[in-house]
Amino acid sequence: MLDSFEFYCxxxxxxxxxxxxxxxDYIEALGIKNPIVVTDKVLIQIPAIKEAIEKIKNVTIFDEVLPNPTSDLVMKLKKFVEDHKGDGLVVFGGGSPIDSAKGAAVLAYTPHDVKEYYDSAENKLPIKQALPIIAVPTTAGTGSEVSKYSVITDEETNLxxxxxxxxxxxxVAIIxxxxxxxxxxxxxxxxGLDALSHALESLVSTIENPLTNIMAIHAIELILDNLNLARIDGENIKARSNMSFAALLAGMAMSHCCGTIGHAMGCQLTSQYSIPHGLACAVIQKNALDYVGDKGKNIKLLVDYLDKSDNTIGEAISKMKDKLDKLFIQLETKMDLSDYDMKSEEIEKMTKDAMQHGCMGLxxxxxxxxxxxxxxxxxK
Ligand SMILES: [Fe+2]
Structure with missing residues (x-):
């Protein structure tokens, strides 16, 4: 029998x-009169994006987003929105522009600082309103276009x-x-590895549900079959399309299930060594499969579906680890961080911070x- 669950998108x-x-059409439908485009200086040069922005009436552009957006950047964008009387945000980008826009959407026209809205803030302010956002992903991974999370690096603590x-x-998400x-x-x-991490972590999160599991399982199938094709032939539209769909599915699952140790540890690796977010989370996934407890049943569901076979939970976990090894070999990507000089004191700090990360509890x-x-x- 199915467990009870809720789903909201x-x-x-x-x-x-x-x-x-x-x-x-969507800008009009949302009644946005002064749209602020949020993006970065690389994306704005891409002809297809440039062309899309040129078609937006009465547009003002903020193109100063950097990877891993900081609290200062979000405050700068808040001020920009207010100075230009923005009443909606149109975001072109991966996670960084979308997360920056989400922060500014909350802060605009309030006297508050971004720190007052952090989930970790002692007297966290309730969020009562936010400007509307239209998200246009230019990567296939973050899932931020359908999620309720904004990840911001605090300028002072680097957390x-x-x-x-x-x-x-x-x-609106225009994919x-x-x-x-x-x-x-x-x-x-x-x-792509970020999307894979979202799907794998959703599948074993303590708050997974039957609907998110279907999304996660199909996302993993699509990623295993298409990520390397998209890497070696960027113009393979079928592979690109399948990866965009996989990222959407994994993002919807992640928005409900949050993450587990992959993101709790991966976020520390990105803060400490600037390892790209998706890679930082993905290198944990294989070893994380040793700590799935009773959610091993969902890894069995996954591998039984992928291989059209009937496995014990132990067999399924072992086969999933093999699939991850195979994927990383295909991608010519190391599943360790031996290229980084990880020092004991840094590991000590990352461990402490990972233990406090919201995903660890799930x-x-x-x-x-x-x-x-x-x-x-x-x-190491
Ligand atoms: Fe992520």
Whole structure:
């Protein structure tokens, strides 16, 4: 019998090649009169994006987003929105522009600082309103276009903080796989591995449900079959389209299930060594399969489906580890961090911070500090 569950996705999803052409209609439908485009200086040079922005009436552009957006950047964007009387945000980008826009959407026209809305803030302010967001992903991985999370690096502590609210879920996600064609192979791999991590972690999260499991399982199948194709032939539209769909499915699952140790540890690796987010989370996934407890039943569901076979939970976990090894070999990507000089004191700090990360509490097996430290050590 199925367990009870809830599912909420208020985002209008417009998926398909050339779907970006419908941008104007959505801006009008949302009643946005002064749209602020949020993006970065690289993306704004891409002809397809440039062309889409040129079609937006009365547009003002903020193109100063950097990877792993900081609290200062979000405050700068808040001020920019206010100075230009923005009443809606149109975001072109991967996770960084979308997360920056979500933060600014909450802060605009309030006297508050971003820190007051962090999930970790002692007297966290309630989020009562946010400007509408239209998200146009240019990568296939983050899932931020359908999620209620914004991840921001605090300028003072260098910790990855989050803001969570149903009100910051984009009103519209325009997912046009053609916009991902220009992604270089390294970004294709890292963002694709982010989607893989979202799906795997959703599947074993303590708050998984039957609907998110279907999304996660299909996302993993699509990623195993298409990520390397998208890497070696960026113009393979079928592979790009399948990866965009996989990222959407994994993002919807992640928005409900949050993450587990992959993101709890991966976020520390990104803060400490600037390892791309998706890669940082993905290198944990194989060892994380040793700590799935009773959620091993979902790994069995996954592998039985992928292989059209009937496995014990132990066999399924072992086969999934083999599939991850195979994928990393295909991607010519190391599943360790031996290229980084990880020092004991850094591992100590990352362990402490990972233990406090919101995703850690959703891991199906409660991990001791020593185990997490050993997991970091195993990447050396
Ligand atoms: Fe992620």
């Amino acid at each position: 208020p985002t209008k999803i417009e998926f398909g090649q050339h779907s970006v052409d419908k941008m104007k 990855k903080e989050s803001i969570t609210s149903d009100l910051i879920i984009p009103k 046009d796989p053609l916009l991902t064609v220009g992604m270089p192979p390294s970004v294709t791999v890292s963002t 891991n199906p097996v409660k991990l001791e500090k020593e185990t997490v430290k050993d997991l970091f050590e195993s990447l």
